[in-house]
Amino acid sequence: MQLEDYFDFQRPDDIRLKGTRVGIETILYEYIHRARTPEEISNIYTSLTLEQVYATILYYLHNKEAVSNYIADWLEWSHRMQEEQRRNPPPVVIKLKKLIAEREAIKKAQENDSQISAG
Structure with missing residues (x-):
């Protein structure tokens, strides 16, 4: 199995774990910004296997610059949406x-x- 086989590349700004509605940003936010271990992430998101969590982290490590940009774009979009919901x-x-x-x-x-x- 290839690493990319774990993911569903719906759009350049929407990469999900195959067979789920979970985006890679969900796992990577927990891993990068909250310093959670793969085991902790797997326990939080019970619909995911530990293997899927590790595959996401490995995908990030293999494509660090592109995935870091993906996460930065996602965070920026999230902040804009939060502000929009606060205003309206x-x-x-x-x-x-x-x-x-x-x-x-x-x-x-x-x-x-x-x-x-x-x-």
């Missing part, structure tokens, strides 16, 4: 934030009432 949150997020704020207000009012009753 989906309606469900707005509704959840409103509910959380209402519950916090009720909780504070109840705490104030209990302090007044105790004092």
